[in-house]
Amino acid sequence: MKIGLAKIAQLVGGKIEGDDRIIINGINSLDCAIPGEISFLIAPRYKKKLATTLASAIIIAEPAENYKGSQIIAANPELAYAKTAQIFAMPLTRFNGISPQLIIDEGCFIGKEVSIFPNVYLGKDVSIGDGTILFPGVYIGDRVKIGEKSVIHANVSILEDCIVGNNVIICPGSVIGSDGFGFVKDGHKSVRIPQIGTVQIDDDVEIGANNCVDRAALGKTWIKRGVKTDNLVHIAHNVVVGEDSILVAQVGVSGSVRIGNQVILGGQAGISDHIDIGDKAMIGSQSGIAKSVLPGNIVSGTPGMPHRLYLKTSSLIARLPQFFERLRTVEKKIAKLGQTDH
């Protein structure tokens, strides 16, 4: 792939400082770039690397004096980097059409330009929209509907009656629509509560690898437009995740939690059941959140508390031994003062 710098600047909406006629054949970090490649400066702390990088051009927010090559000045250099990387990304592998090994049940609808690899299983009355790709080992249960231009990666299982929108990506090994974890005690024994709801995943959602999104007990578990989840995330039955929210790796969300729009849940955080996380709230990594969080709040720790307070208490915890020591000293002094008094 070779492309003129001027073309890149146009695609990312940037302005060139320096020679705009050079040809670019790859993208790389400042450290690893070789001549002919473009790089980028996002974090200011790497600025001194501009003096030594071999990159032929860089993407940057403001012209840098310590760099000698061509510069694309972009208001949002990270976004410009993402768009430039898209130019050099290999297109996703597609199976050319529908594998003759496809095992398909009755009543399926398969759209145009669908790519179905070998070793895929489709249940009864499944619907696959135009341009969607199903990789090997994918299991699609009865009556599942998948929209257009979605990508279901290898060894993903989508169980019966679930609905997946357009432009959705589900990474390998994830399980959509397994039964929610609902039991009622009958003496010692746990009796399963039938999970007769479904999962609905809206457009532009991306689900990481080895995720588990459980079907609802009744109604639906609902992942709304634009949600992104990292790897090994657990989403229990009847959870609603609002638009454009981000769930970092190994997050666990318990049953019936309602997560608002543009929420960020940090890695390994756990959310207790039946609570609300308001729009634009942020939850710190490893937090254990047992109470609802108001919109826009930043909460960390177990139990959850305002993030600033969390930072303060966190730093104090390491000082507890010293603190106990000081308390002991105070107690002794008081005892002494008490004696002096008498």
Place this chain on the structure above:
Amino acid sequence: MKIGLAKIAQLVGGKIEGDDRIIINGINSLDCAIPGEISFLIAPRYKKKLATTLASAIIIAEPAENYKGSQIIAANPELAYAKTAQIFAMPLTRFNGISPQLIIDEGCFIGKEVSIFPNVYLGKDVSIGDGTILFPGVYIGDRVKIGEKSVIHANVSILEDCIVGNNVIICPGSVIGSDGFGFVKDGHKSVRIPQIGTVQIDDDVEIGANNCVDRAALGKTWIKRGVKTDNLVHIAHNVVVGEDSILVAQVGVSGSVRIGNQVILGGQAGISDHIDIGDKAMIGSQSGIAKSVLPGNIVSGTPGMPHRLYLKTSSLIARLPQFFERLRTVEKKIAKLGQTDH
């Protein structure tokens, strides 16, 4: 599915207040139910919803005055709900018989009315009991024995020599019998300790999605009758989980832990190796338990402590900054009193 209310009452062992001749065609929550559907009241805090629900009938512990439809009075309304939901649940999809695509090795025994979907692999000398279902992508290693009426969902891997009982459900993506994590140092290098034991899963166990249950180093990892695990649970080698215990999502249990009967491990809890969790003990979410827990105890936190104490200390942690401030004030006052004294 249509069924008379009287029939439902009979199936769940309840008594009808109001018209017992109505016909029910579905079950739903109080909020979402439409006429013709039955609903239920389990949590008393939703009682006021009875005045507005459109459900034609409800299941409830005691007759409610603010509800106008028919009522099934049940001693355990949650259990009655579970049984009613069972009536309306779709039966699990079965492949009609054994897929001609089945790849099967020598010496396998396959019982009556077994359903084996396409893309399943069975190793040598495997035994599959009557009525069991194997979904697509299932891998069954050599000499594995699976009992009757069990369901092995899509893309599950059960490795050689493991034993699975009757009425067991294993959800998609789970791995049973992978090698335990045992290494011994030989200088810098880690030498694998061969894991020559197995996994035994007894009757009525349900394993969630993307679980990992490792085979024993020697002997067996043992999941006893009636255990239920949620998603993404890790159970290491030589662990024993007692009857009817419940492991919530993302729990991790280290090697050689012995968990008693009717234990509950909260979500994301971690249990250190070689300890005992006594019968009916409960471990709070996200706890880190490094010492054995006596039967019936409720333990939370990292390190684990009695749950009541945990609640107290948890609430105090947020007050540490104030606490340090008060200590400083006390120290100053004492210094002053000391001076006054002299």
Place this chain on the structure above:
Amino acid sequence: MKIGLAKIAQLVGGKIEGDDRIIINGINSLDCAIPGEISFLIAPRYKKKLATTLASAIIIAEPAENYKGSQIIAANPELAYAKTAQIFAMPLTRFNGISPQLIIDEGCFIGKEVSIFPNVYLGKDVSIGDGTILFPGVYIGDRVKIGEKSVIHANVSILEDCIVGNNVIICPGSVIGSDGFGFVKDGHKSVRIPQIGTVQIDDDVEIGANNCVDRAALGKTWIKRGVKTDNLVHIAHNVVVGEDSILVAQVGVSGSVRIGNQVILGGQAGISDHIDIGDKAMIGSQSGIAKSVLPGNIVSGTPGMPHRLYLKTSSLIARLPQFFERLRTVEKKIAKLGQTDH
């Protein structure tokens, strides 16, 4: 399998005390061993079991007086046990050659004595080294290279362009080379940063079950020689894990973290992005590490602190209620002393 004790002693480099002519037909724990089996004593706390075990021989560091059978004296009895267990371990099942059901794309190179089970998919230009085994349900993307004598277990997905070395084991359900979790905000929406790097896994690495190792944004995510990971581990994009490091179950490592050689990360620990964990450092279970850790340091807790300090603070946390009480008492006494003063 029957083998003379003298042969075992020779294989493990030990010296026999007692009868060296006996024949051994299995290995087991002290509790479970029956006559004819060999056992071992590693943890001194089990020493009294030597008096009652039925094992015909034991492996031990120093001759024990309370044991009547033959003893193999070994400098490192755990290593000797590992080597002895290897004698009795069943050899790994192999498919005899390459399954005729193999679905294979153009340009693949397959070495000698490769074993490929049914239901495997190989993409374009894949290379599989001599003696490697691919289990059912394995997905290998385009241009992936796998070395010699490696074992890729059932339902593993290795995505395009990843490189796997020699003698590597990847346990079932793991996902290698899924896209890193990188997004940039464009208004409310998250725009994917194309992940155009790869994953490189060096020789002698063992990856547990249901792991996720993400491909790099640029360059490579790199798992170096001899690394061992337990189950359900998350390794984000651009992470480097140094030689012989050990990652216990459910660890999460964020993007661009550099982990040194011989590091141990305890179960459920979380490592924040862009930090360094120095050679031979140890991180306690469930820790949340947000700052770089120097070589050789032992760090625990959230936030991370020296392990000894962590143990101290941990024990103090349970005493916080008592501590607050004592502070209150001190305050009252001072108030009284203040009054007395006037």
